[in-house]
Amino acid sequence: MDNTNKKRREISQIILFSGIFLTSVPSFAEEHGLRKLNDSELADVQGQALMSLSYLAPTDSANKMQGQGIGFYKLGMEAELELNANIKKLQLGCGGVNGANGCDIDIDNLSLTGISDTRDGRVGSDAKLTNPFIEFAIKNPNSAATRQVLGLRLSADKVLGMLTLGDENSSKPNGINSLSGYMKTLATTGTATTTPRSMKINDTNMSIEGRIKLLGSLVSPGFTTNDYNLALQSANADLFIDSATISGTRMSSANLTGTANIGNINFGGNISANLKVFLLGALDLGINASGNISGLTANLNISENLGFIHKLPLNNPFSLSMQSQSIFWPGASVAANKGWWLAIEDGIDIGKITPSNSIDISNDILKQVVPKINTYLNNNPPSCTFGACLGLGLDIGNINLSGSSPLNFPIKDLQLATQSFAPNCYGNLKFC
Incomplete structure (x- = not known):
């Protein structure tokens, strides 16, 4: 038998086998309790596809x-994906349309895992991506001649996990070098x-002025x-940070903006006062003074390098997009801006805004405090005997x-104690 006849015979056998299989399906189904559904019965059946495709028209009311x-x-x-990932260096849009x-x-040393504060917990857990999707922004979608792709977005309806950036929470910024995007921090x-x-x-270039009660007032x-x-001693301050976009x-x-209630500031030191006593003229007195300042409040203006933000717990919609113009997805x-x-x-x-180090009181802040002290000392003069004023204190x-x-209190680049994190690595590695 030549090869041609042999191939024809093999094809005939396949067709015959397929016919036998197809004709046997109804009897097999009936034997196992299965039956055909007509169109009306099929309309009552509900199911969910793994993949879905949707379209938002240019004139749709939901289209921004x-x-x-x-x-x-x-x-x-329509699924949940789990992901544990380390990215040593994430660089996108270098050069190009934005300069x-x-x-x-x-971003250096980016890790996405489940939510955990331990090494073993992070390595052994995954972030959960609910309903991931790809989306295209199309200009003139109904015209084949002028249709144009303006943007691409990779996203998910929600990401649940821990995103960390950088290799450590230290006094040196690391992790985020530059960021194009959007996020909103909650008030804390x-x-x-x-x-x-x-x-x-020399710190203030301002005189201290007031009144002192003498001779029993x-x-x-x-x-x-x-x-x-x-000498101004250390003081505690309660911080209240606003939500920030x-x-x-x-x-x-x-x-970041917010307010602060500053606790008592104890002070002590020398004041060489020139007292203007009625009928006695001016008296130069060296006073060893002590006391405390209370009730100070401040408006905070914090300029924070993004390299001090290291730990972002996620339970949010999350997306990464690229667009040739501003697109409202x-x-x-x-x-989203272009790029x-x-x-x-x-x-x-982002957790409590608790600085790892103390905050310096600048000369500019002292210049705001001195006039307040002068007003108080004029309206509420302290009592002093001649002996006390002459050196007894x-x-x-x-x-x-x-x-x-409130004081205007600018702050720059706080290392935050609550931004420490466990690496997504076994052993002692900071990143792997």
Whole structure:
């Protein structure tokens, strides 16, 4: 038998076998309790596909790009994916449309795992991506001649896990070098301490003025001094940080705002006072003064390098997109700028804003405090005998500044105690 006849015979056998199989299916189904469904019965059957495709037309009311002729095609997976990943260097959009220097996204040592604060917990857990999808932004979607792809987005309806950035929480920023994207931090609280320091005329270039009660309060002469040296002790401060929106292209820092209630600041030191006593003229007295300042509040303006943000617990919609122009993706809080864009929707809890180190009180802050002290000492003069004023020590007591206007307290680059994290590695490696 030649090869041609042999192949024909094999094909005939396959066709015959297939026919026997197909004709046997109904009897097999009937034997096992299965039966055919008509169209009406099929309409009552519900199921869920693994993949789904949806389209948002340019004129749809849910389309935030109405009037620009842009539609959105979304290919989604109706499933949950689990992922544990380390990325040594994530660089996207370097050079290009947003400038030759720098990258849209530049992050060192990025890890995505399940939520855990231990090495074994992170290595042994996965982040969960619910309903991941790919989405395209198409201009003129109904015209084959002018149709144009403007953007691509990789996203998920929700990501549950822990995202860490950098290799350690230290006094040196690391992790995020530049970021293009959007995220919103939730309001939080914290506690800080101020660094002890001295206060002298050279620090403020301002006189301390007030009145002192003498002779059992019979007289209250005024005084002025440009010669003082007061030691300000450390104090605690309760911090209240506002919710903040961090959004922009190639950002390296974020601005946080809030308020602070500053605890008692004890002070002590020397004041060379020139008292203007009625009928006696001016008296130069060296006073060893002590007391405390209470009731200070402050408006905080924190400029925070993003390299101090290391730990982001996620339970949010999450996306990474690339677009040739500003695109307001469906479900997004803000429009994504052109280039690469990382968006974390909903609020993120970054933990308590508790600085690892004490906060310095600058000369500019002291210049705001001195006028408040002067007003208080004029309205509430401390009592002093001649002996006390001549060297035995003047207890100024409590300078209560409650009700005075808040200080303007700028802060820069805080290392945050609550941003420490466990690496996604076994052993002693910081990153693997």
